[in-house]
Amino acid sequence: MKTILSICILLLTSVSFAFGQNWDWGGPIDPLQEKFEVKHYRLELELFPESKSIKGKSTVTFSTNTQLDTLRLDLIDEYKVTSVQANGVEMEFSHKSDLLDILITDCSCDAVEIFYEGITPIAINPPWEGGFTWKKDNLGNDWMGLSSQGEGAKIFMPALDHPSSEPSEGVDLVITVPKPYFVAANGVLDQVKQNGKKQTYYWSTDYPINNYGINFTMGIFHEEKQTFTSVSGDQIPMHVWVLQENKDKAQDILEVLKVSTETHEKYFGAYPWPNDKVAIVETPYLGMEHQTINAYGNFYRFVRMGSVNYDNLLHHELGHEWFGNKVSVGDWADFWIHEGITAYGDWLFYLEHGGEEAYFEKVNGTLKSISHSKPVASPVNSTEEEAYHSEIYTKGAYIMHSLRGILGDEVFFPMLKAFANDPRFTYENQVNTRDFIDFVNSFTGEDLEGFFQLYLYSTNIPEVKISKKGNKGFEVSLQGIDFQLPVEVKTDEGIETMRLGRKPVLINSTTQPIVDPRGWLMLKK
Structure with missing residues (x-):
């Protein structure tokens, strides 16, 4: 996502990251990481708002068609890995240069458990320069958001951090926070467990999910919900979680979410995650397309469009449920x-x-x-x-x-x-x-x-060339291309679609033709 609303901000800011790191991702996949696929992540974390830190373990389930010597995962060096286990046995590992290498020679395991902890990287300019955003809401409550599209999942958990890698069997997120805080995350909330002054939220999804789409947000929220009837016939839970200070806006934004979902379904097809939910959570940054729990921080800036209210950021992030989450790229x-x-x-x-x-x-x-x-x-x-x-x-x-x-x-x-x-x-x-x-x-x-x-x-754009020929004739061509495009041309007789290219086409008209009058194509005129 990194919503289109603030592209200008992106263009005016240089890239810098917390701790002076540039945690970019993608590029050629590491040869060691080509040897296995991640099937499932189970992330069990406790959040500590006062110290802005986390502690817990991640269980990575994987498959491979070859004998592995090293299971290479990505995890930023700012976290301390205290132990790695497989089948209850301690494994040797190396953690440096943001890489976690686990030595699994002669191990028949298909899962490893990584125990780690540390101070979280702080987002400098979320979501463009991501990390954790720890804030207080206007009522003095702690409020935490996570954004990682530009950095990948390695800033919050060990992962095979490449866009081509998505856990085919989904993710479990088991997040512990102080009472009375709530955690909104991907998928379905299976249960909530109380433990003294803490409570743990068990979220899960069985769907494949991209790494930066894995997410959790902590705060004191007001919830509004309804059941959404999809064009597929599925009855899907629809939720909004907003700050308590904005609870009077919750019903309105729930309706905006409903209209946007209906609109996307008309053009893109049925909502992709019917077994989970349609949802947004208010975040201390602008927004991001986290699968089934889109981040929303647009301050309820609705505009009237016809007979409905429109929130361009909400609509954009929701659209990524189709393009970005369901249809995703590996490069x-x-x-x-x-x-x-x-x-x-x-x-x-x-x-x-x-x-x-x-x-x-x-x-x-x-x-x-x-x-x-x-x-x-x-x-x-x-x-x-x-x-x-x-x-x-x-x-x-x-x-x-x-x-x-x-x-x-x-x-x-x-x-x-x-x-x-x-x-x-x-x-x-x-x-x-x-x-x-x-x-x-x-x-x-x-x-x-x-x-x-x-x-x-390319960055080339065809150039429209119009030359007068006789009293009622004009030659029209598109220079800079070696093929033809169907283009609308407006003459004294109305609009007609013609195939234009480098070779001029003679058009009879008493007035000079207007090429592409409605603006279907990017042309130099």
Whole structure:
């Protein structure tokens, strides 16, 4: 996520991290980590607000097709690992350079338990520069949020910390906090146990989940809930947890969440996590797409859109439940699939509730901010920091808008929903840009390779050239491309779609033609 609301902040701030570290992730996967897959994480942690520290253990269940000498996990050096065990036996380990190497020679184990503790890294500028955010609410209660999209899970637990690694059997989060604090986390709340002045929350999900989507938030919250009826027919719990000071806003934001979920379902298909919940929790930072427990910190800044209220941050983060969580990439090179399609989902809210005029006003306003400074798709094996820039949102969304214009609504919208629900690209099966291009071409029967290569992989933009020919003739072409694009052209007889490319097309009109009058394509005019 790192919501589109504050891209300007990202562009104006340099990257620095707590403790002076740059905990980027992605890039080529470590050869030792290619040898195994994580099936499940069980994280048992106690949170200590006064010291801003954590203590506990993580159980990592894995599978491998080879004999492992070393199980290499990622965990920042700021934590102290006190013990590693497998089958109740102490294991030798090394913890340095943010790597935890566990020596498992001659061990038939498929799980390890790591005991660790330490002061948490503090988020400098969450969620862009993530970590733990420890604050007090306006009533003096402790309030903790966690953000880690740019850093990965290693800032809070031992993990195979690469975007290609998602635990196929989900995660258990067992979080202990002082009374009377509540913990909101992924999945379903199975039970709450009391132990003197402490209480422990047992959350679990069986769905695959990306590392930065694993999350927990602590605070004193007011809860509102209802049952959401999905287009699939599933009855899904829907929750909002807001600070006590904002409890008078809880019912309103619950309704906003409901409308946004319905809107996403119309264009993307059924909510992806029906066995868990739809939920948001108020966080001491702007927002993030944590699976089934989206972070919300937008101060209830609703705007009226048609007959409903709209919160652009809530809607954007919720859209990541489809693109980012359900459809996820294994290489940050393809980050735009998360952010660009989700940002386009924001524009679809304008279309659905404000109509075509509101939609095109949003589209054309965004176009002015696109500088074409970097390709939308990054080189293979990019890190998160290398791949993350504003145009994966804005230009990524505009590419989707252009596809709508090229394909027409009767093809585009079924194509979008089909992509979001194709089992080849969802849940445990990740996706890349090549998959998306091939899917669009196959689904539509069109050859859009030139379009995708131009707008995804380059910073070049076709230039419209119009030359007068005789009294009623104009030659129109698109310079800078070696293929043709279907483009709307407005003449004295109205709007007609023509295939334009480098070779000029003669158009008869008493007035100069206007190429792409509604703004479907990114063109130099």
